Amino acid sequence: MRILVTGGAGFIGSHLIDRLMAQGHEVICLDNFYTGHKRNILKWMDHPYFELIRHDITEPIRLEVDQVYHLACPASPVHYQFNPVKTVKTNVMGTLNMLGLAKRVKARFLLASTSEVYGDPEIHPQTEEYRGNVNPIGIRSCYDEGKRIAETLAFDYHRQNDVDIRVARIFNTYGPRMLENDGRVVSNLVVQALKNMPMTVYGDGSQTRSFCYVSDLVEGLMRLMNGEQIGPVNLGNPDEYTILELAEAVRHLVNPQAEIKFAPLPQDDPRRRRPDITRAKTWLGWEPTLPLSEGLKLTVEDFRQRLQQPQPTTYSEAGIASNS
Numbered sequence: 068m069r070i071l072v073t074g075g076a077g078f079i080g081s082h083l084i085d086r087l088m089a090q091g092h093e094v095i096c097l098d099n100f101y102t103g104h105k106r107n108i109l110k111w112m113d114h115p116y117f118e119l120i121r122h123d124i125t126e127p128i129r130l131e132v133d134q135v136y137h138l139a140c141p142a143s144p145v146h147y148q149f150n151p152v153k154t155v156k157t158n159v160m161g162t163l164n165m166l167g168l169a170k171r172v173k174a175r176f177l178l179a180s181t182s183e184v185y186g187d188p189e190i191h192p193q194t195e196e197y198r199g200n201v202n203p204i205g206i207r208s209c210y211d212e213g214k215r216i217a218e219t220l221a222f223d224y225h226r227q228n229d230v231d232i233r234v235a236r237i238f239n240t241y242g243p244r245m246l247e248n249d250g251r252v253v254s255n256l257v258v259q260a261l262k263n264m265p266m267t268v269y270g271d272g273s274q275t276r277s278f279c280y281v282s283d284l285v286e287g288l289m290r291l292m293n294g295e296q297i298g299p300v301n302l303g304n305p306d307e308y309t310i311l312e313l314a315e316a317v318r319h320l321v322n323p324q325a326e327i328k329f330a331p332l333p334q335d336d337p338r339r340r341r342p343d344i345t346r347a348k349t350w351l352g353w354e355p356t357l358p359l360s361e362g363l364k365l366t367v368e369d370f371r372q373r374l375q376q377p378q379p380t381t382y383s384e385a386g387i388a389s390n391s
Contacts, residue, residue, distance in 0.1 A: 069093045071132040071174075073124055073165060074139030076103030078244045079179070082281050083136060083288060084108060088117060095130060099123040102141050107244050124161035131172055134292060137165045138179040140213070151209035158213030159220070166224045169231075177233040177292045178221045180299060182340060183211045184236060192341040195236065195299045205335040218299065225297065233291050238303025238342045242281030242362060243369035253278065256314055257370050260321035270332035272311030277341045279304040280362035283355040290351040303342035304355040320363055
């Protein structure tokens with residue numbers, strides 16, 4: 068099968084490509100390298116079934132493919148808030164272009180949506196029927212509302228043009244190849260602990276998240292793509308942790324002497340976030356298998372190896388970060 072992965076040089080996209088290549092598919096990686104990195108796909112560069120195209124999806128492109136995994140969009144607050152207009156354009160124009168491509172060549176299209184469509188949720192845990200509590204003019208809305216309109220476009224293309232769509236709502240995901248400077252809570256805490264810096268917890272640390280290891284997530288995406296259900300389907304780990312519990316786990320693993328410091332909570336930061344994965348279990352036979360304790364060990368080791376090389380100052384060192 069010939070498969071297009073937008074954002075394929077990114078954190079999740081590159082792990083997905085590894086799985087697709089291992090299954091013997093022809094894979095086209097489309098990336099503008101805003102947050103993606105060539106090192107993530109370096110091992111496939113000379114493979115006859117792999118093709119890398121440097122391209123920004125806000126511009127149309129013509130390709131012949133059987134499936135489209137549409138992952139392209141900065142997913143951490145530091146990156147999507149840096150150029151919010153670009154983020155909106157990526158979610159709207161980019162999704163339009165990819166849906167147009169899928170329509171032309173009759174490819175199946177999977178949208179990587181997000182738990183951020185639920186905003187700061189008023190029900191817990193979050194089911195796919197919940198319509199969310201999003202601030203449409205807040206600093207996170209370029210991403211939150213952008214993904215909501217991307218879902219709208221996907222379902223409208225399905226209803227109006229019979230495009231074969233799948234919609235995944237991805238909850239917090241972590242693992243090797245996360246950017247050192249992405250400002251997300253796992254990478255922030257791990258990098259700070261490895262660098263003997265104070266570990267930053269925003270608010271009082273009582274806000275919760277659910278952390279899914281990247282290999283589990285990729286398995287869910289592939290089952291959704293190749294299954295019969297359109298979605299939306301929540302993909303995430305239903306085990307819920309406070310941010311303070313996560314910080315303590317990282318500290319215990321990396322540097323028991325590390326100091327934990329508290330900082331003001333960012334605007335519109337969700338208080339609780341946990342997926343109801345009943346649909347994923349029922350429709351896909353999917354649920355996460357790797358516990359946080361094991362996944363953190365693998366993630367820490369990856370960061371430790373990369374930090375041995377000279378790195379630019381991280382956003383978290385500059386005081387820009389999030390509990391996302």
